[in-house]
Amino acid sequence: MSSNSANGNGIVGTRVPLIDALKKTTGEGFYTDDIKLPGMIVGKILRSPHPHARVKRIDVSKAEALTGVHAVLTGDEPGAQNRFGVLPISRDEIALPKPGAAGRAGRVLYVGDCVAAVAADNEEIALQALALLDVEYEIVPAIIRVEKGLEKTTEPIQDRTKDGTNVHKTVEQQFGDVAGVLDNSAHVRTNEFEFIGVNHAFTEPMATIAHYDADDRLVLWSAQQVPHYLHRALADVMEMPMHRIRVIRPMVGGGFGGKSDPFPHEMIASLLSRKCRRPVKILFDREEVFYNNHGRHPTKTRIIVAADKDGMLTALDVDATIDGGAWGSFGVVTTYYNGVLAMGPYRIDNFNYAGRRVYTNKAPCGAMRGHGAVNTRFSFEVTLDQLADDLKMDPCDLRLKNLLPANTETINGFRITSNGTRECIERARERSGWDQKYGQLPFGQGIGLSCGFYISGSAHRIHFNELPHSTVHIKIDMDGGVTVHCMAAEIGQGSDTMLAQCVAESLGIKMERIRIFSADSDTDPVDLGSYSSRVTFMAGNAAVRAAEKIREKLIQAAARKTGYPAGGFVLTNEKVVYKPNPDIFLTFDEALTAALAKSGALIAKGAYLDPPPIGKRNEFKGWRAGLSPTYSFQAYMAQVHVDPETFEVRVQKVWAAHDCGKALNPLAVEGQIEGCVHMGLGQVLMEDMSYLHGTIQGPNFLDYRTLTPMQMPDVDVIIVESGDPEGPFGAKEAGEGPLLPILPAVANAIYDAVGVRVFSLPITPDKLWKAAQRQGVKID
Amino acid sequence: MILPSFKYHQPTTLNEAFAVAKTCNGDFDFIAGGTDVLPNYKNRLNNRSHVISLSAIKELFELGDSKIGAMVTLVQLEKNEWLLQNHPAIAQAAHLIATPPLRESATVGGNILLDTRCWFFNQSHLWRESKGFCLKADGNDCLVVPQKDICYATYSGDLAPVFMVLGASFHLAGPAGRREVAAADFFRHDGITRYVKQPEEILTHISLPENAGELRASYRKLRLRDSMDYPVMGAAVALRLNGKIVDELRIAITGIDTTPFLYDDITKGVSGRELNSALTAQIANDVMEAVKPYRNVHFTPQYRKAMVGVYLKRLLQELSGD
């Protein structure tokens, strides 16, 4: 592939501020809620106060009679009952329950689930109208604890479950001979971990505007990471062909996986608009964001790790019970990822995984940064530290000894190409002074290590078809600006900037010429969306390919114009230069004028199709899960201070080494790593989506505690560039993998500091204090 | 979330405020910075049809000369030279409240009169509906300690315990005249009535006794994050030592019970004794044994109780220069 190294134009590999940063910071940019259309009205959703209930009847007459109300919507509306869901294999979501209907169709499934909706002149009237809706519920016993969902029931939460239980999905995979090896391993550690759910806590709440317009087209603006899947789901629910629907993604204030499903409120806004023929805006408050959730699954993980007497890992056994909440969402993938991503970055030849995802009457869980891998990674890396203790080995050395090499295949069929884990560990070790610190700091201070591993895009599509994963169009007209079209969703992670850099680097031009159009399904070609850390790898490759075709056209024009052979030309510094004699050149604009002559605007298309065939095709069930064109690797060290009496934890410093292949934009990579540290510290130290008898305990940002800047440690970002042979200019992901290792690194550091382990997250001072009391920890 | 509609009044004198209040038939709230009132209104928690702002009544803004006007903002407290010199514990406690932008609007009066908090109470209407409502709003039983008489919501203001240990007084003005109530006698053990102030009375200012400056005082606050969070336990201590001998010691705890509480019954007995590590441990332990936290804010009651001991020990060590 021609795209594995920078062209030397100095755009890739330099610190470039994100191209939308000024608009965002000055307030000029607009998000969905900033959009105001003529005649626009407000949609509001009535939400269920019950975790599980049949909706027997809804009397809408009073609400409909209220002045200023334009439409009242229930599950009786055509379309409101059409099933949807991000994965075609578990489409179990509906916009609204149908009063009186049997089964799932007529029930609300959790506190906060949508019951009915109204559209009115303003929010005040809409709220009044909601209060006037008279709903008759019949309470159904609720499944709150995940264990309860494993039992048989006469009224499962969803229609399609396993054997009359509330189990949504089970996965079982076996490689090698785990049982045999466990019997013969010198060291075996078994642990049970409990992870509470966490929410993405993105800044911008959900917002959607639907306009069913005069042309009978549906136009939907929505804060989304996966506009394409939304587009498909809208077509199903509205029963309209996709070309009659236009999806627009305005600026998005963060997603982290929380905006990567098609959602009921998007269907509701569309149905409301079709009903009253007005643009309808739905904007969530924070509490609704928590009810909509789709955050990280609460999980109970049992893990067994074994090593021989020399510290070679011999077996890994993972068992995960995953609390899915009421809907499927990405849950099938989650169930796989809890197991299949566990082994990397280590070589282990005996591996068992059993996982099950269970429906409960709680807010649906879904994808969240580090999807499916975070909780298992924590379990594994903490257990590894115990093994290092047992083996009297340094945790760095234990890991180094067991690393996967580059260019290899794992027992479950992952093709490992570039791999910088060794360099990650070694550089973090040196910079942190690990060898002088680990096990040697005074009581109350400690340092901990963890590695990480994550996919860089999913090799297989959610929808089985032969379309590219990503397509990029480039157009250049006589104004000299370069227009790049691609639906890759910019959600704050910097994908627009990445596309601009890839194109500018390939064409040897300044970034200011590039304008990115990545928001409109009418004009921008399909990209599957911002999930599974796929965008830089896939859309980046597509952009480079499109740019290469444009480059060819410009070179041909320069060759024609100058009379020198095309093979000698390169694009650099806004020029098309004849390399053997750099005095012979055309400026970019001159070459462009020549190329446009008698032809008009240059256009080109590039696509990312598939990685070469990988995986153990059809050898076992779920062979596709976790396959990625390449993987990212990390090693983090965290130094903490633990107050020996209050057990308050302060993370003082983090050394974060991440192999992203090639940092196209080191500034953005640093931002992603620091953001991941911040987010991961939240999950390990404080974030907690507990339920109080079936209702989220604190669905607001005062009770749901995310890290404030006051707790943010200094992060020493160590970028490791292993140069991926297939990534655009060698790049792979930097958005999710960097989250994984911070959690176990902190837990391991706490143990180094005070000798106490807490097996449930978050590790709050009260839990740590209690564990220390139980363990009889004495302060010197 | 939008506010419910209400009529807004902005009287310019106390008397005008009383007159407006009278026309509202009890259906009103005074509002200072609004950082407590407005979030509660958004959650539809006991919201009223009339809101009477105190922001135009000049006499409430005084600061200095042992007198702190009720409308003084927390930022002013934090930065006030006179306070930093004479009563640093007040500035120190103010600095630990909420967040910098909130402290710009939040006032001393509002902080003292802060409504009690509970995770069954500080929730939206939908949330509370899902739990069947509580005694403090729209319901008829306390969901923390089921019994129908009093509310067990937690008092979570940071300044009150400091004012208590410094022996401050709260000055009230009402249609019937003015009165002064010692901080120690101000609060009532019920999360709904909360204090002795009558609804139509306005807190005008706080005064500090002449000798308050002789006390060394300090405040520490337990919470998960260093910003934003309310105290789930806060301890204030004021101490006057004569050499190593205790002349006067006062301890108050907030964030544990429905009121901040002054532990004079425990500390009175130690006057005249030498403040050594044994006595420090004993005092810390006695107060710890006296508190009874409920499970209605974050952190377990056991931990919050244990931290009373740890925090008091540290405060006593800090103040005795140990």
Ligand SMILES: Cc1cc2nc3c(=O)[nH]c(=O)nc-3n(C[C@H](O)[C@H](O)[C@H](O)COP(=O)(O)OP(=O)(O)OC[C@H]3O[C@@H](n4cnc5c(N)ncnc54)[C@H](O)[C@@H]3O)c2cc1C
């Ligand atoms: C996110 C957040 C975090 C917070 N964290 C903390 C914290 O850590 N510690 C803490 O103590 N507080 C905290 N608060 C609460 C609040 O911000 C402060 O207590 C603040 O000082 C309240 O003052 P205010 O002027 O805004 O009160 P307001 O909301 O205006 O009033 C509060 C109450 O006092 C009454 N009132 C106010 N002034 C008078 C007066 N002069 N006479 C009669 N009645 C009066 C009002 O009627 C109302 O009942 C927090 C609030 C938020 C939103």
